[in-house]
Amino acid sequence: MGCTTSLPDQMNPSATLKLLEHQFDVLEKQKTLDIRGITLLIWKSRERPDLGELLINLMASRAYERDVFNGIEFYLPQLVHMLVHLEVNWPTAVLEHFALFVAQQSVHLALQVCWTLIGHMEDYQAETDDGERNPSANPVLYYRCATLLEKLEVAVVFGSPQCNEFEKLYRAGSITRAELMELENADRKFQAMRISADVEENAGFDMDGKLKYKRWKTRGMFHQDAWISRRFVICHRVLFCLRAGDNALKRSIPLQYCNIVIPNKNEYNEKFYFEIHEQERERKYLLVADSQAEMDKWIAALKKAINSPPSTPKMHVAGKANIDISSLTPAQIARYGFFRSEREFVRDLTDLCEELRFVDVKDRKAKLRQRLPEINIPGCVYLPLCASTDTWERVVKVVPDKSFAFSTRERCPCLMTFETTCDDPEYGLDTATYLYQTLGFDDSNTDLGEEDIVQLENAESLQSQRAAMRERFVHAARNSVTKLDLDLGDLRKELAEEGNAKGNCKSDGTNPMLSDLPHLWEDDTPEQNVAQETDTAEDGTKVQVASHDAARKHLKAEVLKVQAIEIFTKQKLPREEVKLINSESPQKSRGKFLVALGKYMSTPESAEDDAEKATDTPKLQNRRESIMSLGQLIAKSNDDLRQEVFIMQLIQFLHDIWADKGLALQCNPYRIMSTSQTCGLIEVVSDSNSIDGVKKDNDLKPMVEIFKQLFPETHQFEQAQKNYVESMAAYSLITYILGIKDRHNGNIMLNLKTGAITHIDFGFVLGMAPGKDKIKHTNFSMERAAFKLTPELVDVMGGKKSDNWKYFNKLLCDGLLEARRHADTLVTLAEIMGYKSKLPCFNQPGGGTTRVVRELKERLMVDLTDSMVVAKMNKLANKASTSRGSIIYEKFQRFSNGIAPVL
Known part of the structure; x- marks a missing residue:
């Protein structure tokens, strides 16, 4: 490319x-x-x-x-x-x-x-x-x-x-x-x-005036702890605190996740006193107005900025950055409710991790399982560790007994388990399409009540059940904004009486989802003869699904809505595949998609596999049970995951370029999502345990003996050994190219079913290492080898005289030769992310981003010939397998953190 x-x-x-x-x-x-x-x-x-x-x-x-x-x-x-x-x-x-x-x-x-x-x-x-x-x-x-x-x-x-x-x-x-x-x-x-x-x-100020302000936490012994008059301005849903004299910014408060508190009494004996509490952080702001009327104005403006959706350009009124929610159409309310609910759901997960940080380690697991059921899970949220084109999975409920709290010195990551459903298992709509189709249209005239939804849920028809699920989703999204004291029933009635003139919906007695099904992707193209297609309604009636036929009026609108989606999905598939549809994401049906390269890696084997999956899809026996699955993630607080997000992106890129060339380098990229400066979500590496945990579970036996126990049959062991070699080569290259350190055995996972390894936790990358201090400019590190490869790890391959050792070295050389052909991409991605960056890896002493880029090029050996690269790579592998520094680091981790070594 x-x-x-x-x-x-x-x-x-x-x-x-x-x-x-x-x-x-x-x-x-x-x-x-x-x-x-x-x-x-x-x-x-x-x-x-x-x-x-x-x-x-x-x-x-x-x-x-x-x-x-x-x-x-x-x-x-x-x-x-x-x-x-x-x-x-x-x-x-x-x-x-x-x-x-x-x-x-x-x-x-x-x-x-x-x-x-x-x-x-x-x-x-x-x-x-x-x-x-x-x-x-x-x-x-x-x-x-x-x-x-x-x-x-x-x-x-x-x-x-x-x-x-x-x-x-x-x-x-x-x-x-x-x-x-x-x-x-x-x-x-x-x-x-x-x-x-x-x-x-129209970035006018929603509120502008003076308030007395007092710090809730004293900065230091030399700073005064007194009320100070400041200018406060609400703009773009942020409360700005400015110095009265020169308007210098002193602090700012994002209002979206704040609460307004008016205590009955306050220790300062101030009459017009109120507080703003940040939900994501333990920060609060103490404020005093000049009068009751002024205080009421501020509180009203603050609540509006906290709760109301932003204005559309057409509706903007000078001096008002937010509008009354009653001016929105039902679909706009649903979109606003969903967007808000999803962010609040994710914030609740990370907030729980932050709460557990301050609980005694031995009590964290019980506390987690006690608190998880208390988290609000509206019927319109999902686990966001996916791509827009991945299959939609909605969160149904939490599963506390399959959730766990991990303990570290500074934080409490939590593995949380949820019951999820894709709502439409036969068609497996992707996330972007499902949300676009479900939230994209107004239809207040056909809005179903609770009794109608229950009736649909209890019906035997798949169409009815699917309609109920979608209606539940939309109701949950709309109802999530009832905290704003809005009567949504009255709003829907009012909009219906007005003919739903607002927005893009026309009340003509038809359902826009039926004749106007939204298409997100170019390959989702229905046949042009759609007007002649028919389908069978619940009562057996043949209905022209894409025309304005009068027969549709005899069916429930929400059922028709789902039938349209069903027919649309059938039309975009070849005729012979209409009845049996793979539930995987659409892009997966054409072979493995290499997202970093924007193309497919199609092989005869993958095509046959996909065909086999399509023809072997079992007919659903009990739909309600079959659509449920378990989804897991790890939530973290008090940790900036943005550096890990970047490194995982580079790992995914390396994975894709190797796969594109057919190199047998097994790495397992997983999703990491940063949701703020200190919080985020991580995908669970399934069927795996850390090497530290595996060693401790097996009485610290050598790794080769553990492999023999896990894979007792000869063919099992040989396959696991092959997976191990291929994954060890991949991650040896990854840790070398990206300068990843702190490779103790708590950060290396072993798949207990396949024998492959996966590296996690990328806090020390691109030249960073434990022992290197960017403030003191110390440059000591025990991890001096290019990558971790102790004798015990080599023994699992069969030793340095085995064919697997030769295979390992060949994979290293082939992988590095391919990676350096893409050096421009790797270097440029680092340059972009290093520009004015706050990531630790780009703020090291000795040159910052310039140093990172220079050393990355050196590790990619861009100035060497291919034969020189092969010779140097073999030398690095031999040196790594006999590195005294690696052994010392293993013993240091055992002594300081109790992590089982591989020597």
């Missing part, structure tokens, strides 16, 4: 420009758009915003292609990083427009952008969590993140209003599929530009 090349350091500006323009021409002509190349070229042409705008517009024009969108999601960390730090100096907000564009297409992606922006926003706040001045404070970037968050929510809530009408034109045969995609893209782009411009233009 080599559409971009590195730019020589000494190239003159004219030659650089020509090379960049040539690379753009190559990208533009590609049949399958290379998002990797576009991302790298945006960075390389950062001094040419006009070229950057062309690249971003090219990416947006193809976002309806499923593979392109997968690529956008994969390179999202770089795109958002440039959005925050790079575009602030550009003349046009093209990256901002793009973020708002794709947010309309996938609410799941919008959530990822939201959580990333929250982390950046916390980086640049005026104060740290403990009340100290933040040395990284940047009011400009903080305000930019706050503004972007508000715009993002506007894009989610109001979406693209004309897409429904375009779908009608397409299904009526008035426009072609290509014209439909072009019109929908144009509408989303217009809405993005409109939202971006209007939120900036």
